[in-house]
Amino acid sequence: MDKFVEFIRRIIAIDEHDLEMVRAHCRTKIIPKGRLLLKAGQIANQYYFIVSGGLRFFYEFNDQQHTTWVCFQNEFFTEISSLHPQKPTRFNIQAIEETELIVIDKKNMDFLYAHLSCWEEFGRKIWEATTARMVDQLLNFQTLSAEERYMEFLRTPELLQKIPIKELAAILGITPNALSRIRKKIR
Numbered sequence: 001m002d003k004f005v006e007f008i009r010r011i012i013a014i015d016e017h018d019l020e021m022v023r024a025h026c027r028t029k030i031i032p033k034g035r036l037l038l039k040a041g042q043i044a045n046q047y048y049f050i051v052s053g054g055l056r057f058f059y060e061f062n063d064q065q066h067t068t069w070v071c072f073q074n075e076f077f078t079e080i081s082s083l084h085p086q087k088p089t090r091f092n093i094q095a096i097e098e099t100e101l102i103v104i105d106k107k108n109m110d111f112l113y114a115h116l117s118c119w120e121e122f123g124r125k126i127w128e129a130t131t132a133r134m135v136d137q138l139l140n141f142q143t144l145s146a147e148e149r150y151m152e153f154l155r156t157p158e159l160l161q162k163i164p165i166k167e168l169a170a171i172l173g174i175t176p177n178a179l180s181r182i183r184k185k186i187r
Contacts, residue, residue: 001026004049004102007074012122021116025108031055031095038093044082045106050075053099054162057091058170067167070096072158076126096162146174147182 001023008014008022028051031037037055038044050073057069057079068091071077082089083106104112112119140149149172153160160168169179 001028001102003051003074007049007076008122011125012118014118014122018116018118022112022119025112026102026104029101029103031099031101033095033097033099036092036094037099037101038079038082038089038091040090040092041088042082043086044079044089047076047078047083047104047106047109049102050077051100051102053101054096055093055099056096056163056167057093058167059091065092065170067163067170070163070167070171072162077130080127080130141173146172146178147185149173150179150182150186 004026005019005023008019014022031053037048040059050071052073054070054072056067057071058065058067060066079089079091079093082091109123113123140152144152153168153172163171165179166176169176172179174182
């Protein structure tokens with residue numbers, strides 16, 4: 001819980017009383033490597049903070065898995081396209097490695113939003129940052145070459161260490177063979 005508290009304090013000013021209320025509405029969960037946190041067709045009802053480990057978002061199409069997003073330690077997330085409208089998700093969320101999470105159920109998050117103005121600020125700042133990241137990713141797909149997108153990934157070595165080549169290629173929107181050629185060219 002200490003890492004989550006540090007994360008919260010980097011984003012907002014929060015007093016001990018309010019922080020204790022947040023803690024009371026959280027729980028810890030361990031997801032073994034390869035296990036699904038959320039399966040396509042389910043409805044998302046939780047928010048998560050990654051204490052350690054990593055997760056990937058993927059969908060299946062034509063009997064193939066397509067990774068679209070990855071998150072690692074010190075990230076706060078949910079499957080927002082399912083959670084907010086309360087409709088079945090199109091994604092699977094799977095642990096890339098054993099992953100420890102802090103979990104806040106939707107009803108508890110709604111309670112915190114209603115009772116703590118600083119928590120509303122926390123939520124706003126989290127979703128603004130997430131939206132900016134998604135816009136950057138979308139713009140990169142539209143304006144950068146595959147090699148340039150790969151170079152962006154090189155700035156986060158953790159991604160390269162934890163994501164198999166096939167999944168990294170999918171995130172970049174290219175084939176594993178094309179990624180292999182790019183990697184050889186850059187060396």
